[in-house]
Amino acid sequence: MTVLTRGLSFEQGPIRPPSEASSLLLRFTRNCPWNKCTFCPVYKGTPFERRSLREIKKDIDAVAQIIDEIKALSWSLGEGGEVTEPVVRAIMTSNTAGHCHRHVAAWLYWGTGHVFIQDANSLIMKTDDLAEALRYLKERIRGITRITSYARSSTLSRKSLEELKILKEAGLSRIHVGMESGSDKVLAFVKKGATAKQHVDAGLKVIEAGMTLSEYIMPGLGGKEMTFEHAVETARVLNEINPHFIRLRSLRIPPVVPLYEDVQKGRFTPLHDDEVVREIRIMIERLEGVTSTLTSDHIMNLLEEVQGTFPEDKPKMLAVIDEYLELPEHDKLLFRLGRRGGTLRSIRQIYDPDVRSRLEVALKELTTETGFDVETLIKELADRYI
Known part of the structure; x- marks a missing residue:
């Protein structure tokens, strides 16, 4: 049987969106260049680092070598180069296969062709460097159908439309933006480092460049003090952008986040689950003229069934909320x-x-x-x- 190279690896970051569960994860930058959001527990205490093109290409080469080894193993097992269940089992039980072999094997088995670029804001890379890395990725790894990354609105708003088109041409096809809120008051309070105007500018440019846009919204982020403004202003900004996806991520406040101190000192009053549900209803009610698909694809959301595409599924989403509230x-x-x-x-x-x-x-x-x-x-x- 083919021997897998012990220690062969590439770097990966700590998180990815739920919708990228079957994606190949590759780290182009380390941690978050902003890292001041008071609601976020990720990357705190870790400095942002830019990875060099040489490092990134070396990791891509490692992925390509791992793919070759997995396919050679498939041939040796009589599976004709296909990554089947017997091949995956052999890798999972191999003494020489590390996490990266297992991750790539799962990716090949799922067969999505999706790649997610980590960490929190890969678009902060110089456009030419990021475009070169993307082209190299597509050249070395065949069968890629989608490349996605997180990006901050403040970073995207500084990129020109031409730069975003260059990245689209190089292979970047989807952007995930943590909008969180459309209220400047809420954004300032949680130290988001972006404004409603930047959210709109960034979102419209991403769409005009031909990429798919996901905007992440955080119900509850205004607390009791700003819940109505948070809902209404978020709907207003989403109406202006009309993103392809609106993804709900309801607020949680563990002791490790700076917002927890605001709660302890009485500066922020968290919403009860029922109040979060009502806030989501206010936002959905005010979404007009959008053709976005709304998802609740995370366990932090109480009502997973609140999902659908506007405008046709809007009544259904409101009905789910009302069904819960009337219990x-x-x-x-x-x-x-x-x-x-x-x-x-x-x-x-x-x-x-x-x-x-x-x-x-x-x-x-x-x-x-x-x-x-x-x-x-x-x-x-x-x-x-x-």
Whole structure:
């Protein structure tokens, strides 16, 4: 059987969007050049670093070599060069295969051809350098169908439309932007380092350059103090941009983030789950003229079913929210417990007799027998997913 090269590796960062779960992860920059957002637990205490083109190309070469080794292993196992389940099993149990061999094997097995460029803001690279790295990536690794990256609006707004078109031509096809809010007051409070105007300018340029745009929105980020403004202004900015995707990531505030101190000192009042749901409803109500697809593809969102494409699915999304808000208080509690515990994905599941029975038993044990505060537990369960 073909021997895999021990120690062969390439660098990867700590995070990627849920929609990039089946993507090949490659790190072009390290950490975040801004790193001041008070709600974000990632990259704190780590300096931003630019990786050289030489480093990036060396990593791409390592991926190409790993692909060659995996395909050679496939041939030796009689799989004809295809990455099948027997090939993946052989790699997962190999003594010489490291994390990178396993990651590439999974990527080849999924067959999406998607690549995600890390870390938090790869577009901060010089346009010519990033374009060269992208071209080299497509030249060395065949079968790539999509290349995606995170980018900050403040960085994108400084790029010219021509530069973004160069990157699109080089292979960059999708951008994920952490918009978080369309309210300048909210953005300033959480030290986002971007304005509503920059969000609009950046988003429109990305779309005009021919790339797919995902805007990430953070329900709850205004707290009780600015919840209405957060919802309304976010809808206003999204209406101006009309991104391809609107992705919800509801706010969580673990003790490790700077925003936690604002909570402790009374400068920020977090919303209850029900209040977050109402805030999302206000935002969706005010989305007019957009053709975006809204997703709730993260466990931090209470209502995963709030998703669809505007305008046709808007009534359905509002109906899901209303169905939850109209539940009896006890049923809401059961649903929140099940959802935060990772067992429920749909509101209707609480009407399943077996599911409901298990949730009732769990709730009774937590409150009556252990005396545990259920709201504290639900918060702790949700915070696990950050």
